[in-house]
Amino acid sequence: MKLTIERGDLLDALSHVQNIVERRTTIPILSNVLLEATQGALKLTATDLDIEAVDSALANVSRPGSVTAPAGTLFDVVRKLPSGAEVELELNPESQRLTIAAGRSLFELPTLPAADFQTMTPDEGAVSFKIAAKDFARLIDKTRFAISTEETRYYLNGIYLHAAKADDGSAVLRTVATDGHRLALAELKAPKGAEKLTGVIVPRKTVGEARRLLDGLDEDVEIEVSDTKIILRAGRAVLTSKLIDGSFPDYARVIPKGNDKKMTVDNKAFEAAVDRVSTVSAERSRSVKLSVSNGRLTLAVNHAETGAGNEEIEAEYESEPMEIGFNAKYLLDIAGQIESSEVEFMFNDPASPALVLDPSDDSARFVVMPLRV
Template sequence: MKITAERDALLSAVERAARVIERRNTIPILGTMKVVAEKGRLVLTGTDLDMEVTTTCPAEVAQAGGAAMPLTAVEFLKKLPAGAKLEITTEKGRATLKAGRSRATLNTLDVDDFPELSAVAGEAAEFPLAASSLATMIERVSFAISTEETRYYLNGIYLHGAVCEDGPLLRAVATDGHRLALHNILAPEGAHPMPGVIVPRKAVAEIARLIKPLGDEAVTLRVSPTRLSLTAGVTTLATKLIDGTFPDYDRVIPKDGEHRALLDVAALDASVARVSTVSSERGRAVKFAFAEGLLTLSVTNPDTGEARDEVEAQWSAPPLEIGFNAGYVADILGALPGKAARLAMKDAGSPCLITAEGDNASLFVLMPMRV
């Protein structure tokens, strides 16, 4: 292989592919990136066996070929000056990188030994989606993904079809057992029906990074029961899905919360932040005391002291005291669209339903704590 490429374009492509590669590997080939030169471009692939990213970069190809290159090449590229032209030549297990007076020779592995993730096959739903819509969906629910490995089926976003009065929906749900986040969009053409799948946490984070700069540009999703792929421009991310059954989340969404409050999101967020400074790091419990026109937040910690704060609230029900984890409340308020939050509760021992005033696309459920 012998190619010449612009350093900036090549670095951008290399970084997209390299992000999924695990830096520590017992299998040497998994610590490399597949680089193939063909017809005026380089095709770069990185994988961790569960997820694979393939992207391309324009290049002048004097000789086609390929190699599995170490991640040292990425670091070398980063340290080259912007605008530099890079020449890469590979032969007999070695790759030579030259740019001006800079030169590096790196050991490579046989490109034929590089593992490939099998493509999305069989029955699959394929549909376009605005990158901004997908980004919003991830932003609204990803904070609630569980990190508890024993409940592996909660370690991702449950993506599936649903139906409402306005027609078919594409719905994303995440929960860790303490809080639940749900977001709906109208299903794009081709998305309904589709299999209910659990997209792993690592893939969710990588998809979010990949689509962040794309705005309203369309991406393509292809979903089968075992694989999901996303194509955005010249980059395709493919991932295995979590093989498990997501719980029946609808059962925990409150339907009978007759105690209702309307609060300013910014004021509530600031108040929670203030009183939680004296809460214990382990529990972070804050007491919410609702009364007519007022919410009083308080924390009592035997080790550090007490804190109390008040926020104006629209509340017309009998007084109610309930405890919540301050960190969980902050996470939900950070994902909540709009300036006003609606809280609906049945009693102090039941889950709280949180929605944004004027927004029907998202809802959040928060379990109470003893205080």
């Protein structure tokens, strides 16, 4: 194998695939990236056996071939080469080492045979649809913060992606995530073909890699979903992942229906006040008490060891006064997803979950469970 490639093109392709690679693995070849040189292009593939990332770049190939090389080391070497450099990659047939040459720089990396590298194959009967990259990125951003990190509840360790019916009966593509303490839901009009999508759980790592792939893209991406895999195609890049084999809970039962006590506050002021007051909250619970009455919201923390703090901000509220506690981090995560200048809280009582809404975006909803304070 021998080829010449522009350093920027190689770095872009490597950056899309090398994050998949596990730094610590008992299977040596999983630390490597597969390099396949064909006429006019270099294809790169990385996998951890659950996720596979593929990207390619234009290259001047003088000798086709394939090999695997250490992904992390190769990425670091290319990243540190001068911008705009022409990089020559060559597999030495005698030493079986990959030579990387650029200007006066010369590196040799160990390799493993390409034949030992495992790749994933797509499933038959997949649902396929196209969606604007920015729209799919929004569905991810609005919900991924609520993904559970508790491995024992593995079915919550991802985003639930499915087609659903909106209140007006139209078909929507919806994402939902919850960790049992909070829930985030986002939706948009279902793209053509997506109406047939039954619920699948996309793993947390896959969600992160997909979001990285979508960053800065202005074009449509193609998504294929089967019973066991999801495939995301964006330009030359392809991300394939296994799905979580489990049943996502009936989230509709968690979303409050009868919360009739409405509080409206300035979102930036609320976010800043929660951030300040929670500075003295106990590190484990991070609880903040909200005392709401007509025209006023008071946020307070009172802890015997860490201290006390309170702050008052203006609020629109016309129901009877109420006190309710929440985890400050959960409030800050939700506030970060509100695009309007104001945020609406719908309460029932101090022991019931609150519904949080964005006045400028009725396609996103958030639920947060209260704490005892």
